[in-house]
Amino acid sequence: MVADVRYLAPHQSPRDLLVPLLERQRAAFARQPMPSADERLQWLEALRHLIEVNQRSLVEAISEDFGNRSADETLLAEVMPCLHGIRYARRRLRSWMKPSRRRVGLAFQPASARVVYQPLGVVGIIVPWNYPLFLAIAPLVGALAAGNRVMIKMSESTPATSLRLKTLLAEIFPEDQVAVVLGDAEVGIAFSQLPFDHLLFTGSTAVGRHVMRAAADNLTPVTLELGGKSPAIVSHEVPLADAAERIAFGKTLNAGQTCVAPDYVLVPRERVAGFVEAYRQVVARFYPTLTDNPDYTSIINERQLARLRGYLSDAEIKGARIVPLFAEGQDRRMPHALLLDVNDDMRVMQDEIFGPLLPIVPYDRPEDAITYVNARPRPLALYYFGYDKREQQRVIERTHSGGVCLNDTLLHVAQDDLPFGGIGPSGMGHYHGHEGFLTFSKAKGVLGKQRFNAARLIYPPYGRPLQRLIQKLFVR
Numbered sequence: 001m002v003a004d005v006r007y008l009a010p011h012q013s014p015r016d017l018l019v020p021l022l023e024r025q026r027a028a029f030a031r032q033p034m035p036s037a038d039e040r041l042q043w044l045e046a047l048r049h050l051i052e053v054n055q056r057s058l059v060e061a062i063s064e065d066f067g068n069r070s071a072d073e074t075l076l077a078e079v080m081p082c083l084h085g086i087r088y089a090r091r092r093l094r095s096w097m098k099p100s101r102r103r104v105g106l107a108f109q110p111a112s113a114r115v116v117y118q119p120l121g122v123v124g125i126i127v128p129w130n131y132p133l134f135l136a137i138a139p140l141v142g143a144l145a146a147g148n149r150v151m152i153k154m155s156e157s158t159p160a161t162s163l164r165l166k167t168l169l170a171e172i173f174p175e176d177q178v179a180v181v182l183g184d185a186e187v188g189i190a191f192s193q194l195p196f197d198h199l200l201f202t203g204s205t206a207v208g209r210h211v212m213r214a215a216a217d218n219l220t221p222v223t224l225e226l227g228g229k230s231p232a233i234v235s236h237e238v239p240l241a242d243a244a245e246r247i248a249f250g251k252t253l254n255a256g257q258t259c260v261a262p263d264y265v266l267v268p269r270e271r272v273a274g275f276v277e278a279y280r281q282v283v284a285r286f287y288p289t290l291t292d293n294p295d296y297t298s299i300i301n302e303r304q305l306a307r308l309r310g311y312l313s314d315a316e317i318k319g320a321r322i323v324p325l326f327a328e329g330q331d332r333r334m335p336h337a338l339l340l341d342v343n344d345d346m347r348v349m350q351d352e353i354f355g356p357l358l359p360i361v362p363y364d365r366p367e368d369a370i371t372y373v374n375a376r377p378r379p380l381a382l383y384y385f386g387y388d389k390r391e392q393q394r395v396i397e398r399t400h401s402g403g404v405c406l407n408d409t410l411l412h413v414a415q416d417d418l419p420f421g422g423i424g425p426s427g428m429g430h431y432h433g434h435e436g437f438l439t440f441s442k443a444k445g446v447l448g449k450q451r452f453n454a455a456r457l458i459y460p461p462y463g464r465p466l467q468r469l470i471q472k473l474f475v476r
Helices: 014-031 037-053 055-066 071-097 134-145 159-172 185-192 205-216 240-256 269-286 302-317 366-374 389-398 433-439 454-458 465-474
Strands: 100-102 112-119 122-126 149-153 178-181 198-202 222-225 231-234 264-268 321-324 337-340 357-363 381-385 403-406 441-448
Touching: 014 122, 014 149, 014 178, 014 185, 037 055, 037 071, 037 134, 037 159, 055 071, 055 159, 071 134, 071 240, 071 433, 122 134, 122 185, 134 149, 134 198, 134 433, 149 185, 159 178, 185 205, 198 205, 205 222, 231 240, 231 366, 240 269, 240 357, 240 381, 264 269, 264 366, 269 337, 269 357, 302 321, 302 337, 302 357, 357 366, 366 389, 381 389, 389 403, 433 441, 454 465
Parallel strands: 122 149, 122 198, 149 178, 198 222, 231 264, 231 381, 264 357, 337 357, 381 403
Antiparallel strands: 100 112, 112 441, 321 337
């Protein structure tokens, strides 16, 4: 086992321990540069069994880190998608690994062309605190399916989960195949500076810029899964009870600490009061009380709680009307609240909220809602609520976002056959399912010829009659 970066000697830096670990993984990859399908399937099956058998201890560790994380939410949003993603990859891995045949132009015959999907080498994964299990395992599945070695940097904000996952993965993978790195922000910085063959980061846009800058020094390709302010648009015709219920589920899950949680809602001006009342009723049904309610997840730590309270205070000072949905909170169970009369000067309308606060923005015409979204940085997700298929298509075509849910929230992320990824400030690149396999593979083009070489006809010296005929036939 490599020395834990949490316990560095006074004369050591994180790189002193990370670089040798990376070198051991590179050496192991060099010895086995193209693992077979059977080997990869064994890795995935071992991972599936590990999570299935240890799900209770993982749920408990995550709840310990949060102060209270709903066990059902962890099962629904972390354990279940991990297991489903592994099964999906295992069932399709052999077909993903098959070289794909490509066409060779008539002028270059006889020859064959194919694309071979080759492991990249050593993949780095930086995991955030909000879904520490799923956001470690989902990219790990793609990287292992593609045949890579993997180093995972867990968040220092989830120490219990990080240590538990490190211990569990060490039971089934040697450290030169899968290694979990623990440590603070300094370790994270050193980790992002390593010359990986690919680096996947999930986190804030601000930190993502630093990660991309560090990776650029090594020309390391990156996949950035960031966030931003994902809007929900309520149409003029959708029943408010339908929209409110589905938006409330997406916003209250994990207390809003989700990168694709609805960040604000655009509501027709004449329907705002009706939406507020419908939303209030739904949340009261979901959570009759906050006190000792195991279903209501806490804010991860005091620093994040202070940030969210700062948003509320700033918005109220600048003229927002706060509509609290609970009388008071408990510990770090922050009461859910709606915000009316918001404007762009408020921090809550500038930053990704990542908590149980939901601004409501009125609009008059459908095109006004689209214009409002397009005037802002491109979000990771967009949600449209309305049953008119023409309006649905209009929103899809006239807005840009990492992904779209029509008449629902969050659930597109759990679809293994859909790519997941942001655009612009909300990220770059994709993973999940087949896209994950492709992200962590090199699609190598291979042109093959045998003994007969028709290309000799175009070799120098130039100007021969047959060459002129070839030019006449093909250069047009």
